[in-house]
Structure formats: structure tokens, C-alpha cells
Amino acid sequence: MATRSRTSVKNVQNENSTSSQGNLDFQLQNDTIVEQKQKEREARKHLVLWKKPLRTLQYFFLECILQTKNWIVRLRTKKRTLSAIFLLAAIFLILYYFDGPHMTYFHKWQKTILWCGYWIGLGILSSVGLGTGLHTFLLYLGPHIAAVTLAAFECMSVQFPEPPYPDQIVCPEKMEEFMTIWTIISKVRLEAFMWGFGTAIGELPPYFMARAARLTGVDPDDEDYEEALAQEEEENPHSLSSKAKLAVKNLIQRAGFLGIMLCASIPNPLFDLAGITCGHFLVPFATFFGATVIxxxxxxxxxxKIFVVLTFSEHHVDALVDWIGYFPKFGPSLQAPFREFLRKQKANLHRPVGTHVESSQSWLQWVFEKLVIIMILYFVLSIINSTAQSFMARLQRLKREEKDKKAQE
Known part of the structure; x- marks a missing residue:
């Protein structure tokens, strides 16, 4: 009996040692994979136009070609959808180019549809690209709401033409006794809603990528948010960014529709993570997109809208111009062009309809135009860099898979 007990104890010890050795090997292998992926991320960060222009452009074009081929293959499998789209387009063209009673409705809705499509497109550009979007609110929608606000307080009316507006807004003859913030908000509701709807559409790519990766069983590589969260928490668990990402993930997992809607309702640069989280956990499309749109x-x-309208209300703008004059040395010199710019804008609002406006450009308009050009260039460069980095990640993943196959053989 003693011999058997000793033998069983030795067997248990051997099994425990074998199990611990296996766990150690697995941990070492996992650490090696994490370290390798970290090196790959660092290599991709250096693939930018200002460091490696030729390779970046090469990878950019190769990724574009590859994505085009993938889209063609996918479209071939959607023959019914394509046929329906072509049929509707053909019917639309026939109705558009042949005269008839329907042309009255076509002309009535044509400008409105184009106006809505314009703001939807700007909204998509603002959020698409996983952080590389163009800030179209600051460049287009914000200034548009500010211009309508200034015109509403100067004209004491919002009865100028419905969108799409002409090149210049002209004050109507009939004025109201007072102007409310809600009246101005209602005036810009269409374009603001369409812009927001476009930003919701721009959030779909990370959702669909994470969803496809989960359904196909493919490891989403460095885009896997769980790995990114674990690594950042391990490196700097008390950082604000790490806490914010974990908060977004936990909120969406626990609150579902309300959590997604809450994350989308506030200015949130981490909302891409919300899309990845929803795609990874296979949240229904209607739930994710509906909450995002709302x-x-x-x-x-x-x-x-309330913030912009309050900021550019007449008394706030006048107070801001007065405050500029209190800056030491440069205050009065900066205050004068601002006052002149506002004076010209108000004078243009009261001109007779059809009157030609002289094209005189102030330095404020010149600065704004150059700012728009710089931000558009940055947007284009960021898209090229991110596309090239995507192709590099694809190559790194293929090399890793080939290395694993050789190790298994």
C-alpha cells in the first residue's frame, strides 16, 4: 500500500510539473506574439508620406487595387440588388429627361435632394476613416449656422428662402418683433439633421469590419479592441485614455441601445471603439445604427446647434468684439477688421434683391480659406497613410501565418 501511494504521489507530481511547464510555454508563446504585434504596430506608425513617401504610395495603390477587386467580387454576388439599382436609375433618368406633368415635382424636390445629399456627404467625411475624418462641422456646418444666426438677428426674421439658400441671404421686408433661439434652430434643422445622419453612416465601417471578423473567425489583428485595451491597461492602467476606452466598452456591453445612444450623443472621439465593440459582440445592425442616428x-x-446659436447671438458677438480690444498692444488692430467684416455682412443683408455684391476679400476670409485647404490636405494625407498602413498590416499578417505553418510542420 505504501509503495502504491508513493507511486501515485509521484505520478501526480509529474502531471503537475508537466502542466506547469505547459502553462509556462503557453505564456511565453503568448508574450512572444504580443511583443511581435507591438513591433509591427511601431513599424506601421513609421509608414507615412513624410518619412517613406515611395513605399507609402506603393502600398496605398496596392491596397486600393485589392479593395477594388474585393468590391467587384462582392457586387457579382449581389446581382438582384444591382439590377434593382440600375432599374431605378433608368426610370429616374427617363422621367427626368422627358417632359410631362411630373416635371413640376422634379424641379421642386431636385434642389432639396441635392442640398440634403451635400450635407450627408460632409457628415460622412467627418466621421469615416477611423479617426482620419475631415472636420466638416468646424469648416462648413458651424459657419453656416453662425451665418444664419447673425442674419436672423440682423433681419429679425428667418423668412429668407428655404434651403438651399442662394449665394447670399437677403433680409425680407417683413420683420418680427423678437427673435428666439428655437426659431433659428428650426431654420437650420434640415441641414443639421442630414449632417448628423451622414456622421452616423460614417461610423458603419468599423462596425462591419469587426462583425465580419467575428463571424468568419478571423483574428482582427491589431484592430482587435480587446487586445488594445488589455495592452494599454497593462502599460498605463491609470491613463485617462485607458479609463475612457474601458468606460465606453463597459457602458455598451451593459446598457446596449441606451449605451450606444449615450456615446453617440456627446462629442466622443472614441466612438470608433463603440462600433468595433458592437460589431465584435454581434449587436444587431438596426440597434447599432438606430441608436447612432438618434x-x-x-x-x-x-x-x-444651441451652442453655436448662443455663441453667435448678436449681443454675444458684439461683446466678443469689444473684448478683443482689451488685448494688450494687438487688441485695437485686431478689433478694427472684425468690426469692418461684421459691418459689411450686415450691409449685404439689406441690399435689394438681385443687386451685385462687390467681391472684396478680407483677411479673415483669406485665413479661413487657407485653413480649409490645410485641413483638406491633412485629410487626404491621413487617408493615404492609413490605407498604406492597412496593406502593410495585411503583409505582416501573411508573414506571421506562413511562419506559424512552418513551425507546425
């Missing part, structure tokens, strides 16, 4: 196009847009 959050971005309704709640968030009303918050932003």
Missing part, C-alpha cells in the same frame, strides 16, 4: 443626428446636433 444620438448623433437628433440629440448631439441639437446640443451643437
Amino acid at each position: 444620438g448623433k443626428a437628433v440629440i448631439k446636433m441639437h446640443i451643437q
Whole structure:
């Protein structure tokens, strides 16, 4: 009996040692993979136009060619959808180019549809690209709301033409006794909603990528948010960015529809992570997109509109111009062009309809135009860099898979 007990104890010890050795080997292998992926991330960060222009452009074009081929293959499998789209387009062209009673409705809705499409496109550009979007709110929608606000307080009316506006807004003859913030918000509601709807559409790519990766069983590589969260928490668990990412992930997992809507309702640069989280956990498309549209196009847009309208109300603008004069040395010299710019804008609002406006450009307009050009160039460069880095990640993943196959053989 003693011999058997000793033998069983030795067997248990051997099994424990074998198990611990296996766990150690697995941990070492996992650490090696994490370290390798970290090196790959660092290599991709250096693949930018200002460091490696030729290789960046090469990878950019190769990724574009590859994505085009993939889209062609996918479209071939959607023959019914393509046929329906072509049929509708053909019917639209026939109705558009042949005269008839329907042309009255076509002309009535044509400008409105184009106006809505314009703001939807700007909204998509603002959020698409995983952080490389063009800030179209600051460049287009914000200034548009500010211009309508200034015109509404100067004209004491919002009865100038419905969108799309002409090149210049002209004050109507009939004026109201007072102007409310809600009246101005209602005037810009269409374009603001369409812009917010476009930003919701721009959030779909990370959702679909994470969803496809989960359904196909493919490891989403460095885009896997769980790995990114674990690594950042391990490196700097008390950082604000790490806490914010974990908060977004936990909120969406626990609150579902309301959590997504809350994340979309506030200015949130981490909302890409919300899309990846929803795609990874296979949240239904209707739930994700519906909550995103309500959050971005309704709640968030009303918050932003109220802020812009309050900021550019007449008494606030006058107070801001007065405060500029208190800056030492440069205050009075900066205050004068601002006053002149506002004076010209108000004078243009009261001109007779059809009167030609002299094209005189102030230095403020010149600065704004150059700012728009710089931000558009940055947007284009960031898209090229991110596309090239995507192709590099694809190559790194293929090399890793080939290395694993050789190790298994």
C-alpha cells in the first residue's frame, strides 16, 4: 500500500510539473506574439508620406487595387440588388429627361435632394476613416449656422428662402418683433439633421469590419479592441485614455441601445471603439445604427446647434468684439477688421434683391480659406497613410501565418 501511494504521489507530481511547464510555454508563446504585434504596430506608425513617401504610395495603390477587386467580387454576388439599382436609375433618368406633368415635382424636390445629399456627404467625411475624418462641422456646418444666426438677428426674421439658400441671404421686408433661439434652430434643422445622419453612416465601417471578423473567425489583428485595451491597461492602467476606452466598452456591453445612444450623443472621439465593440459582440445592425442616428443626428446636433446659436447671438458677438480690444498692444488692430467684416455682412443683408455684391476679400476670409485647404490636405494625407498602413498590416499578417505553418510542420 505504501509503495502504491508513493507511486501515485509521484505520478501526480509529474502531471503537475508537466502542466506547469505547459502553462509556462503557453505564456511565453503568448508574450512572444504580443511583443511581435507591438513591433509591427511601431513599424506601421513609421509608414507615412513624410518619412517613406515611395513605399507609402506603393502600398496605398496596392491596397486600393485589392479593395477594388474585393468590391467587384462582392457586387457579382449581389446581382438582384444591382439590377434593382440600375432599374431605378433608368426610370429616374427617363422621367427626368422627358417632359410631362411630373416635371413640376422634379424641379421642386431636385434642389432639396441635392442640398440634403451635400450635407450627408460632409457628415460622412467627418466621421469615416477611423479617426482620419475631415472636420466638416468646424469648416462648413458651424459657419453656416453662425451665418444664419447673425442674419436672423440682423433681419429679425428667418423668412429668407428655404434651403438651399442662394449665394447670399437677403433680409425680407417683413420683420418680427423678437427673435428666439428655437426659431433659428428650426431654420437650420434640415441641414443639421442630414449632417448628423451622414456622421452616423460614417461610423458603419468599423462596425462591419469587426462583425465580419467575428463571424468568419478571423483574428482582427491589431484592430482587435480587446487586445488594445488589455495592452494599454497593462502599460498605463491609470491613463485617462485607458479609463475612457474601458468606460465606453463597459457602458455598451451593459446598457446596449441606451449605451450606444449615450456615446453617440456627446462629442466622443472614441466612438470608433463603440462600433468595433458592437460589431465584435454581434449587436444587431438596426440597434447599432438606430441608436447612432438618434444620438448623433437628433440629440448631439441639437446640443451643437444651441451652442453655436448662443455663441453667435448678436449681443454675444458684439461683446466678443469689444473684448478683443482689451488685448494688450494687438487688441485695437485686431478689433478694427472684425468690426469692418461684421459691418459689411450686415450691409449685404439689406441690399435689394438681385443687386451685385462687390467681391472684396478680407483677411479673415483669406485665413479661413487657407485653413480649409490645410485641413483638406491633412485629410487626404491621413487617408493615404492609413490605407498604406492597412496593406502593410495585411503583409505582416501573411508573414506571421506562413511562419506559424512552418513551425507546425
